[in-house]
Amino acid sequence: MAIRYLLAIFVLASVSESYYVGVGRYDITGPAAGINMMGYANPSQISNGIHLRQWSRAFIFAESSSSERVVFVNIDVCMTTQIMKLEVVKRLKALYGTTYTEDNVCISGIHTHSGPGGYWQYVLYEVTSLGFVKQSLDVVVDGIVESIKLAHHNMKQATLLTSVGSLTNASINRSPYAYEQNPDKGNYDANVDHTMFVLKMIDSSKNPLGMISWFAVHCTSMNNTNGLISADNKGYASLLTEMSYNKGQLPGQGEFVAAHSQSNEGDVSPNTKGPICIDTGKPCDYKTSTCNGRNEKCIASGPGKDMVDSTRIIAENQYYFGKTLFENASNPVSGPVDFKHSYVDMTKVMVKLENGTEVKTCPPAMGYSFAAGTVDGPGAFNFEQGDNGTGHTFWNIVRNRLHKPGKDQIECHHPKPILLDIGDMTVPYQWAAAIVPVQILRIGQLFILGVPGEFSTMAGRRLRDNVKKTLQQNGVTGDIEVVIAGLANTYADYITTPEEYSVQRYEGASTIYGPYTLVAYIQEFNKLAVAIAKGQSVDKGPEPPNDLSKQWSLVPRVLYDSVPIGKKFGEVEKDVKPSYARGNSTVVVSFYAGHPRNGLMTGKTFLTVEYKSTNSDWKVVHTDASWETRFRWKHTSEITGESLATVEWDIPSSALTGTYRIQHFGNHKNVLEKITPYTGVSSQFQVM
Numbered sequence: 001m002a003i004r005y006l007l008a009i010f011v012l013a014s015v016s017e018s019y020y021v022g023v024g025r026y027d028i029t030g031p032a033a034g035i036n037m038m039g040y041a042n043p044s045q046i047s048n049g050i051h052l053r054q055w056s057r058a059f060i061f062a063e064s065s066s067s068e069r070v071v072f073v074n075i076d077v078c079m080t081t082q083i084m085k086l087e088v089v090k091r092l093k094a095l096y097g098t099t100y101t102e103d104n105v106c107i108s109g110i111h112t113h114s115g116p117g118g119y120w121q122y123v124l125y126e127v128t129s130l131g132f133v134k135q136s137l138d139v140v141v142d143g144i145v146e147s148i149k150l151a152h153h154n155m156k157q158a159t160l161l162t163s164v165g166s167l168t169n170a171s172i173n174r175s176p177y178a179y180e181q182n183p184d185k186g187n188y189d190a191n192v193d194h195t196m197f198v199l200k201m202i203d204s205s206k207n208p209l210g211m212i213s214w215f216a217v218h219c220t221s222m223n224n225t226n227g228l229i230s231a232d233n234k235g236y237a238s239l240l241t242e243m244s245y246n247k248g249q250l251p252g253q254g255e256f257v258a259a260h261s262q263s264n265e266g267d268v269s270p271n272t273k274g275p276i277c278i279d280t281g282k283p284c285d286y287k288t289s290t291c292n293g294r295n296e297k298c299i300a301s302g303p304g305k306d307m308v309d310s311t312r313i314i315a316e317n318q319y320y321f322g323k324t325l326f327e328n329a330s331n332p333v334s335g336p337v338d339f340k341h342s343y344v345d346m347t348k349v350m351v352k353l354e355n356g357t358e359v360k361t362c363p364p365a366m367g368y369s370f371a372a373g374t375v376d377g378p379g380a381f382n383f384e385q386g387d388n389g390t391g392h393t394f395w396n397i398v399r400n401r402l403h404k405p406g407k408d409q410i411e412c413h414h415p416k417p418i419l420l421d422i423g424d425m426t427v428p429y430q431w432a433a434a435i436v437p438v439q440i441l442r443i444g445q446l447f448i449l450g451v452p453g454e455f456s457t458m459a460g461r462r463l464r465d466n467v468k469k470t471l472q473q474n475g476v477t478g479d480i481e482v483v484i485a486g487l488a489n490t491y492a493d494y495i496t497t498p499e500e501y502s503v504q505r506y507e508g509a510s511t512i513y514g515p516y517t518l519v520a521y522i523q524e525f526n527k528l529a530v531a532i533a534k535g536q537s538v539d540k541g542p543e544p545p546n547d548l549s550k551q552w553s554l555v556p557r558v559l560y561d562s563v564p565i566g567k568k569f570g571e572v573e574k575d576v577k578p579s580y581a582r583g584n585s586t587v588v589v590s591f592y593a594g595h596p597r598n599g600l601m602t603g604k605t606f607l608t609v610e611y612k613s614t615n616s617d618w619k620v621v622h623t624d625a626s627w628e629t630r631f632r633w634k635h636t637s638e639i640t641g642e643s644l645a646t647v648e649w650d651i652p653s654s655a656l657t658g659t660y661r662i663q664h665f666g667n668h669k670n671v672l673e674k675i676t677p678y679t680g681v682s683s684q685f686q687v688m
Helices: 002-014 082-096 134-153 232-245 307-328 368-372 393-402 407-413 457-473 498-503 517-534
Strands: 019-027 033-038 046-050 055-062 069-075 105-109 156-166 195-203 208-214 257-261 274-277 298-301 337-345 350-352 358-360 418-420 435-443 446-450 481-485 572-574 586-593 607-612 618-623 629-637 642-650 658-669 675-681 685-687
Touching (some): 019 208, 055 134, 055 232, 082 105, 082 134, 105 446, 156 307, 232 257, 232 307, 257 307, 350 517, 407 418, 435 517, 446 457, 457 481, 586 658, 642 658
Antiparallel strands (some): 046 629, 156 195, 195 208, 274 298, 337 435, 350 358, 435 446, 572 586, 586 642, 607 618, 607 658
């Protein structure tokens, strides 16, 4: 053990500062009330407050202060969308010219299912959010740009090191039946990727500067009944890491920036107790994930006593393991910084298989098992996973009213029974992506694959192995590391192996370009790998559409706010108690409030928990970005526009004893649509 640490110290001392690195973080928290959350496609899952704020974390890498750069951005949203990436690049070009483009900027989503949706330009993903939500898109685009600006202006000499380990207590495979169809499963010791890869950044004084980890696990610890905005397990793991190095800083503050990023998590669940029938406690049907023929009762949970506790545990498991890898990282990064990017029309990619057969991808379509959902969040209407029959008469009629698939489309997607033939559905505009980006960022021997969707465990393994082999065959030497950055640059659903596709569980039914989607992606990424190895240019490919001007929305506007007669905005409706015991008490206080969509409080907070110091100054110890707090909002009368904001604080055992108060900040709108800020404050109380 001592020899290993001495070796690490020697490596750190001997590595030259060979890169310029910038890091930045900015608030991207969306509308905290009244907006459907993206991920579970559950119309009843509407935002009604905040548990954890959402952040954009940007990392810029260059060989020198004047050389070309690559940018990796990790965002606490469900996924990056095409319109999001296009708008970010447009803003960056206005600021920096050609320094940052769609080619060298990779934006990857962590896949939280507890963030406001509506930031799309494709109809399929806007249905449950009642269309486009401009406020959702704008705050994310603004925050990504601001985080990149911060990183751009903070560039400094830095050393990069890597570390790899196996984290085994944070994930399970939620579709093991599909995984077992893979003939190469015997090459691996688990049906999920346990590998965590960490990139460590330290400045010229050997001070921690930033960290990125890639690890595959869904951000579905918070289930589809949750209405509080949350960055789920990866977002909390990032905050824990940052706060451990930004000593004494509040969440979202401090110079050190850490991102726990997503990878090939398509079939990977954090609900490690696994699925059971919640009505009987018996195991679900292994092949279809049903209970007595119904999917709604087959739900996975754990490892905690509830979804919040489970989020904490999975987050802490990633945090502790990632921090250990970070502290022990000793493999120096060296070599060029480069990038390759191309757009591909995934509806008609021709691929030659190993046996010489030519196959092609298909226009997008969703299968019946897509509507079944998963054990992390089941669907409705008695669909079930593993449906690769001919469909059902009633739903076929419904489908045909939207768009009836033709013979060629049916044959192309076989054995998938088509539920939604979204490829040719263009009313009111396109329903799903046809043109998608593929991208490789190179930082020395590290190659980051920006993939526009959710690769299953085995699909990700095959992609990584193929790209690494291609790089080696084309002259790249040394200890090559290939990582997958999931849900990046746009979203085109799932990518399974052909064998997994054949049994049509949820992931296979959501592989929208047909059974040869994976082999098409491998082919296109191999083209980029050859080009980056040989320093060749690549075909830019067809331009994707920007349909921002076509977007529609049925989301009701905030008309006005009001309070009961004799009350004021910010006035306490239900006050705190005089005293609480730390470690096992929750402080609760409610205020007469305005609608949170009147102002997102970006870079600010809807609440503060404040401690009275010995000189009688008030010090903020928690905000709405803190794990220990919850901001809840609800209408008490939609007709009159009356509402309440409730602040909850779980007093940690580490809290100082003494005097505290809670403040609430918001904005209210009158009938003339004038928005006015207000503040409310609780009575003082004692923590014993």
